[in-house]
Amino acid sequence: MILKNYDTSKELSEAISKQEVNGFFGTPLEFIESESFFKSSPLASGIFGQKIKAKTLLLVRKDSGIVELEQLKGKKISIQKSLMSDVGGLYIETLFLEHQLLPIKNFFSEIKYSETSNSAFVDLFFKKVDATLISETQFDIAVELNPQMREQTQIIEASEPYLIFVTALAKNTPEQEADNIKKSLFTVHKTPKGRNILNLMKMQGFIEISISDLDNIRALIEKNKRLKAQKNVR
Numbered sequence: 021m022i023l024k025n026y027d028t029s030k031e032l033s034e035a036i037s038k039q040e041v042n043g044f045f046g047t048p049l050e051f052i053e054s055e056s057f058f059k060s061s062p063l064a065s066g067i068f069g070q071k072i073k074a075k076t077l078l079l080v081r082k083d084s085g086i087v088e089l090e091q092l093k094g095k096k097i098s099i100q101k102s103l104m105s106d107v108g109g110l111y112i113e114t115l116f117l118e119h120q121l122l123p124i125k126n127f128f129s130e131i132k133y134s135e136t137s138n139s140a141f142v143d144l145f146f147k148k149v150d151a152t153l154i155s156e157t158q159f160d161i162a163v164e165l166n167p168q169m170r171e172q173t174q175i176i177e178a179s180e181p182y183l184i185f186v187t188a189l190a191k192n193t194p195e196q197e198a199d200n201i202k203k204s205l206f207t208v209h210k211t212p213k214g215r216n217i218l219n220l221m222k223m224q225g226f227i228e229i230s231i232s233d234l235d236n237i238r239a240l241i242e243k244n245k246r247l248k249a250q251k252n253v254r
Contacts, residue, residue, distance in 0.1 A: 043201070044188045047106045048237050051186040058188040060231045062202045066185040067224040073181035073233075074156040076108040079144060079173045086150065089119055089177055095150035096130040098143040103153060104133070107237055110244055111179040112153060117247035138162055145169055151176075157184070180236050187226065202228075 035041050037057065044051060044058060051058070065072040080086040086095075103109060112124065121127055132149060134140035141162045144152040154162075156178075163170035187205065189198050208214035209225040218225060 039190065039192065042190045042193055044186070044190075046186060048183045048186050048234055049106055049110065051188060052234060052237065052241070055188075057191060059191055059193065059198065062189070062198065063229050063231060063233075064187040064202075064205055064226045065183055065229045065233070066187070066221065067227055068184055068222065069157045069160055070224065071157055071181075072183060072185075072227055072229065074184050075181050076103060076111045076153065076179040077156055077159055077175050078112070078151060078153050078177040079141075079159070079175055080151045081144060081147065082172055082174050084150060087176060089115070090121070092151050093121075093127055094129050096132070096148075097128045097151045097153065098132040098134055098140040098149040099153045100140045100155060100158065101133040101135055103155060107182045107240070108153065108155065108179070110240055111182075114240060114244045114247060115177060115179075117244065117251060120251075141169065141173075144173060155184075156181070180240075182237055182240075183229070183233055185223075186229075186234075 037054070039057070044054075068074070078089070080092075086092060100108070104112075116122070116124060116127065125131065130149075132140075132143060134143065138158070138161075140152045140154050141159070143149045145166075145168075189201060193201075205226045206228070209218060
């Protein structure tokens, strides 16, 4: 098996449509965009911090006096960069549409995109920004390492728990081959080489999921479309 990393969702989608790939490891939005090319079963998700789903969290400092989204207008925010290209970005855009607020780029006085969630959270902790947007799994890791972070920050908005990761096989994969891949995937944590791969991906393993696990993400996509249409009408 050859693993290839695609730098952008567009490159991945093109490779999928040209049937240059036999399997998929990626974000839920990337999967939904190209799911007509994949089998609906088996599907798998990576386990991150014992979770397959996570919320997107908007946090502020407890001593800031900020308790609701509207109070952040004109403030500074630090955002985990990877969130904005996935469900987290869709969630925060939808949240702003729902509250009838300006687009994020016009609402905040400064947006700092951090390569890691830890740096985004640290910016808030040391008062370099007024808010931060990070994933629940990364929040859990940060507060476990530094309990003061939990004590001094508070969540003012949180999404539903959404799938973090999806693994799927191309529709043209023979059934026997699909069964073999499935067995290998769900036992990868049992070998030293497999554990090394999982450690690189910061995962504990894989677990089988259902296509219905994506339902709340599909609902979020439709809500986003509906709110955008209503905004254009106004």
